[in-house]
Amino acid sequence: MQILVVDDDSIDREMLRISLDEAGKGGYDISEATSVESALALIEQQRFDVIVLDYRMPGADGIELVIEIRSKPRLGGTAIVMTSGEDDDSLALECIEAGAQDFISKEDITRGKLEKALLHAQKRFEIEQRMHQSYLQVKELAEKDPLTGLSNRYHFEESIKVVIANNQRTGASVALLALDLDDFKDINDTLGHSAGDQVLKEAVRRVSMCLRNNEGFARIGGDEFAITLSNISSISVITIVANRIKKAFNAPFMVEGREVRCGISIGAALCPADANESQGLLKCADIAMYRAKQKGKNQVCFYELHYQEEFNRRFDIQNAMRNIMEHASFRLVYQAIFSTETRAIIGFEALIRWPAAHGAYTPDEFIPIAEESRLILDLGRWIIKTAIEQVAHWKREHKKELSISINISPVQLSDPELVSYIVKVADLAKISNRDVILEITETALIKDNEKISQSLKALSDLGFRIALDDFGMGYSSVSHLLHFPIHIVKLDKSLQLADANEGKQYGLLKGLSLMLASMDFTVVAEGVETEAQLQTCAKLNIDRAQGYLLAKPSEPTDIEKLF
Template identity: 35%
Template sequence: MHRLLKRQIKKYLLTNEPDEELTRFLASIDQAYQQNERELSLIDRSLELASTELSSRNESLRREVEKQQLIQKELSLSLAALNATFDSTGEAILAINLEGNVTKYNQMAGQLFNSNILTREPLSLIKLKTVISQLDDTSRLGHKFRQIKHNPLVELYGQLRLKDGRFFEYHTSAQIQGEQILGRVWCFRDISELKHNEAMVQHQAFHDALTGLPNRALLDDRLSHGITYCNRFNTHLSVLFIDLDDFKKVNDNAGHQAGDAVLKEVTRRIKTCIRDVDTIARLGGDEFVVLLENLQESKISTVISHRIIDEIVKPFVVGDSEFYISSSIGISMYPKDGIDSEELLRKADMAMYHAKALGKNNHQYFDSELERSSNQQLQVENHLREAIGNDEFHLNYQPKIDLKSNAIIGFEALLRWNRAGGMNTPDIFIPVAEQTGLINEIGDWVLKQVCSDVKKWLELGYGLLPVAINVSPVEFRNKKLVEQIKATIIEYGIPPEAIEIEITESLFLDNISFVKEILKDLRDFGISVAVDDFGTGYSSLQYLHELPIDILKIDKSFILDLSNQPHNAAIADSIINLAHNLGLKVVAEGIENQASMSFLKHRGCDIGQGFFMYKPMRSEELMELIV
């Protein structure tokens, strides 16, 4: 019996045993209770199962919500990172839909383009064409848009110039999602600085850094164009090759900064002398070239050359210093003197050197004789190089005598070249050797040969008779000259007093303080110094007084025929008196007759040299003479 029914019977019914009818009734009730118990149990079980399933689903839903929240957070972070990357890139990026509207842009786009254009209207209404309205020439993109219309998948690259002068490089490609084209992405990069640097490099490649003038490369190009123009329109052009005379003294005396200032002023002055259509170029150093085009007659070249010469000869003021220089100009004409730029420049250069040879501060036109002379010079140079290696040089020695005692007191070493063909005279090959720098090697050979001969004479007991060696101004510019002379003398073991150095007055036009330093160094070592060919060049009495020199040599042009040339006699007499007043000895070279020798003795000249006494001779003959 059901427990609840038992409690109720016990509580409400008598303790007597129930009758049969009551028993059946109670059994029915008990059955109802049992049925209810089973149903309640089933309900509880059903509720329990439902609750368990609901809890499980609720947990699954909670986990799904957390998962979605995590995904959302990750997406937000990823999107933030993507936007940060999008905004931090150095390129301006614009996403454009198929209607041509801007759908997205980054911060750089707002910086590169006018930000007002991107913010004054809703984003969906901003057109790409509105953005690029800042371009200097929007028509340049027209061709690109036609390409895109023809092929929506095409990738395009290019460069654009904005109205404000900036340059942009761009790249555009289709924006695709799956198989659907959403629009295009345009990327822009500011390359203004790159363009500026490229322009600078381009300018530097074709212009002189100091003056900003065209250089040789650009000059060649303009010459080529000028020649083409001449051929087409039957006109002429001329090339003016300008070299500044004695410009080196500006750098030597005042420094390269002052020299640069002078070069800039030279540039300005030349520009005032030529037409706007003409070209002025700097080839380097103190060399300039002016190209005159579209000429109908050559006299224009003459007129402009005179202008340039007159302008450059005016004083140059740099700081507190004032400089005077001049210019030598060589002129070649097209088509008379050449058919290309190289030939025209080469021949103008020849003419310029001819102008220098004629005294500087003038202009000269090229002619065929100059080319013949230049070819001869080249031939001499080639033969000189062979002569050094083939031992074709030898020395002659001309005795110098004391005009009081007629005793030999020394010699002058004279270089001779054993080569046939008419190019072996010093007047021809020495200038070529100086121009090519071969004079340094030749001078070194002369010094060693003299030292060798002097050593031999001393060993044979002939006594100390100094030998004079001519030193070129070119050799003097060699900063190692003094060390080389000292080293050679020490190497051969002869006394320094056995060597005398002869220089010319032209050396005084160089850096005088540098010359003074070298001469002092040589004299301190024991070598005497003579000024050769005195009276034919430029000498300041102040220099003669200040420079450490021992001897003045009167040039032979003043010694010839002294008895019949009163002017020469007066000059020779003046030089002798000047030298003695300065405490210097005097040597007269070129004595060829008794009258000249007698005059010089009477005037008190110390030393004589010439064919009248002794001709130049080889070392072997000299030893016989001394004996």
């Protein structure tokens, strides 16, 4: 056993050496030091099993040496027995609290007591070390994310309080970046959670390469991360870091031999400019990040006060939707679709409306919120069931061949139970699958999601018809018409002519209608509001027309008048 005796009194050192030699019978290797400084020098050079340390030392006393040793992990792997000429319980307690494992009065030192003190000190130190190691492991589990090794939300929120306090003392600003991977759920849904974990770890590696060592980086949710930047003197510093991170996501991720694209949306907030405490700062950065998502994803957005109002409005709408779905009901209105040749009603499109008794939000406002919150899954099922049962009733009541068009969102198409649900509803309503038309927009196809493709194919194979809505508005790809099971194309209302049938717009409308007819698509013209527009549709052999000239969206009771 390697023992270091630290005592400035030569007689006391000799007595200890004699006692140790008798106790150990030559098995102890003893070194001596006469001061705290010389003891530290020896400890730096050599590892000792036990240090026998005098409480009273010239210059720095023994307690200071204990504190110094315990503060440095590389010096702290040694058991310590404190000695003193005073036999005082409070002194003994002070030594133990400082980090010693045992205390023995010099008056009580005998061969047996000293040997026992050494063994007890070693054993206590081993137990303390094991307990400390367990504490560190529990602490790491409590503070670290197991997948990425980053700080978790709890540890991040605690550390940001310290960062804010430190910067407040110096008068500097703190920036918080909230990061969220774009369309990460699609990766999990398409390739599985193992692939998703690979993307997360690679994303962390890329972001880490853009940061300095003193910048806090944490995973605070599934695919949500946060970064603190301290001592900010200019917003340009934040912009540079955020754009560097965004650029790091330009390259595709390689997952199981496949290229996967994944952007990142970043929201930034400043303390004290936007908030002066941690929770407020996190909230502001989250709102800015949410705004970056709304602006088209893969964006950097700084917090602005009016975002808070918009965020609150969206929050209110989401809560109101939950309440309506639980305690009341939305409204469905129906807009008739006519044959351009006979001007007879051949079907209806179901359109959802906010219930009059609960405010006045438009579908353009609440449907995106329903999709983001996934409330669209329950809401969509209610729409499907209500619309199919309604048209089935009209078919029986009026002995007419009618179809019902129902708008389906990409979120619904990713639901593995959607197909079986629609089949069940149509079967119970005793309506032909062919009479149910499911309208999708090109945004559903742009996602290139395997589940969406599978759902569309399954629905088509079962006889349901698929309509591509808003064709010609913004981004339109003819390839979608070739690669997806589409039966009906609805021309966006922006293609309707404002004046006479001449000019480029007429040529565009004519070209599109001829192309779609040659590909055997049923074509529906939306937004028909004048007689001239209806006549143009008939002239161009567009199959069906829908618009305010023919019928406005109406309550079911008013539809009876159309029949």
